Amino acid sequence: MQEKIIILDFGSQYTQLIARRVRELNVYCEIHPFNNLPEFDNTVKGVILSGSPYSVRQDDAPQIDFKKLHESYPVLGVCYGAQYIAQKSGGEVKASSTREYGRANLEFIDHSHPLFKNINPGSQTWMSHADTIASIPENFEIIASTDSVKVAAFHIKNTKVYGIQFHPEVTHSTDGKQLLENFLVDICGCSQDWTPDAFIESTVASLKERLGHDKVILGLSGGVDSSVAAVLLHQAIGSNLHCIFVDNGLLRKGEFEQVLDSYQHMGLNVRGVRAGDRFLGQLAGLKDPELKRKAIGRVFIEVFDDAAHEVQDVKWLGQGTIYPDVIESISVKGPSATIKSHHNVGGLPDFMKLKVVEPLNTLFKDEVRRVGKTLGMDQALLGRHPFPGPGLAIRILDDITPEKVAILQEADAIYINNLKTSGWYDKVWQAGAIFLPVQSVGVMGDERTYEHVICLRAVSSVDGMTADWSHLPYELLAKISNEIINNVKGINRVVYDISSKPPATIEWE
Known part of the structure; x- marks a missing residue:
């Protein structure tokens, strides 16, 4: 049976990124909400505890049976996950006196631990937490520090339990992938055979x-x-x-x-x-x-x-x-x-x-x-772009009529054809035109018009979980806008969506 890593999700915006990095290392993993645990069988090689928007000091903070987990599996706590392990084991977590956000460098690393194999002092990490581990129990040992975060990483002695107060899954942590591979291969014993x-x-x-x-x-x-x-x-x-x-x-x-x-x-x-x-x-x-x-x-x-x-x-x-x-x-x-x-x-x-x-x-x-x-x-x-199952119905931000569908189909066809002929189609993850529920004043010839607005959407992404708006050339956008307005009756204005996911979604509805 396929070996796997279980990622327990405490609500972090980065949880899916952890999964992506694990899978890039040819190790199968699954994400499960902390309050809906899967069945842990003999295929589970280890557990990763995600970050969270919660503080471990809150009364309603996410809780799990940590003792049962760490007695059976290697565990890596990330940010909230690390703080949760420390607190549940008798350590103290406090609100940080300094804001621990953004880039930080590991000034001290204990290389006797496999988690930091091939990672050198000075390695850049990404911090994103308001709390910090102020003290650790006697059976814990500090294995990495930054200039402002003493307990950047810890190990529970005589176990395979580790905690880190930074995010190895984001690209800002330059050796993050190496750290995850160390955990997966050297600590969990994963064979990296998921291809x-x-x-x-x-x-x-x-x-x-x-x-x-x-x-x-x-x-x-x-x-x-x-x-x-x-x-x-x-x-x-x-x-x-x-x-x-x-x-x-x-x-x-x-x-x-x-x-x-x-x-x-x-x-x-x-x-x-x-x-x-x-x-x-x-x-x-x-x-x-x-x-x-x-x-x-x-x-x-x-x-x-x-x-x-x-x-x-x-x-x-x-x-x-x-x-x-x-x-x-x-x-x-x-x-x-x-x-x-x-x-x-x-x-x-x-x-x-x-x-x-x-x-x-x-x-x-x-x-x-x-x-x-x-x-x-x-x-x-x-290479085809993703297209929503409900189709153009959720790209018409209004009630659906055959006339609106026909208008959107024509505008969308002009948009997609221009992306293909310009070489941009394969550079973006997903693109489409959206029919907005507004009309605007325009001038065509010598006549005043009051017609519909089309919004163009194009995003870059790896897996659709997060996305950034695509920076299409102004010249291309101008050409597409002109063609739509000149050829699609009922449209007199074209706009471009420059929102990323999050906070927006890729589709508008």
Whole structure:
């Protein structure tokens, strides 16, 4: 079975980065909320405790059974995780007298400990905490310090428990990856064998065992996730996989025909279903993004239920769910406020008697692409930008009408085509046009206009968990704006979104 590291999430903004760094070292890991612990079996090689926006001194600070953990597994506490270990072991955590944020250098390192193998004094780290460990118990030892943080790192004697008050997962910590590799390999004994080839081999074998000769219906979207999921399932069950591509009336211009054509040479059993009128009918008058998502999800399931009845004895619904979908759909604090529901997370209605199979729900987006490349899939398909399951419905920040969809499709096509011809398409993670629920005054010829506004969005990212806005050249933006205004009737203004995630999300709804 695949060995793994468990990351317990206390709510830090950096938790997903820890997972990314661990996986970059070819070690499989899983993130779990501190208050919803997984089953710890013999595949678990170690545990990482994340940072947190909480102080360990708060009454409602996150709590776990630390004693049970450290008696069984190597443990690395990061920031809050380190302070929690110290406090629970009898040490003292106080509000820091100096602000411990930003870059700091390790002036003292005890190289007798494997955690700091190949890391030299002067190594730059990234601090981000208001509290500090003021004193440690007798069975602790300090193994690294900065000029202002005496307990930058500690070790509990005669154990494999370590704590650090800096963040090795961020790029500002120059030897952070080395420290994590030291923990994973030298302390936890991980074999670093989690590769795309290994994932494919184990996943296909698991799918064969789980599905047997059962039939699976899979919704293809033309995107990377569902396409890679389809190829994996096809390798496992062959013709028992039945792929359905639904035209929900909210796709990009010409996408239905293009997607069907792209699958012709992949050996997949694909059927196209036109259901745009059905979706648009259910969306009429809806403005709230959650109501739109739920309506689309409901109709999507209904369409699939109809399609499933045309294939006898279907028992499974395949989905291209990936790890960020799963992470963003659970909350560290339990059932708290939803940022936005994901179209492919949350189960099926009772009337649809299908079990769900999600071959990619442990992978980040860049990992999905690497798996697709290893499977020999077309790079043009693997390089496609992510596109939301609800389609253009959540890029129209208003009620949905056929006229608005048509306007957005035309504007989006001009935008994406310009990105491709300019060479910028492959430089950005995701791009799309957004129809804003405002109108503005303009002048065309000698006439006053009062028409709609289109916003352009383009971001750079690695896995979609965080993203920065893409710095497209002014000349390119000007060309795109001119083409949209001159060619798309109903648009007289184009703006560009320069917000990053966080605090914004990639999609507006």
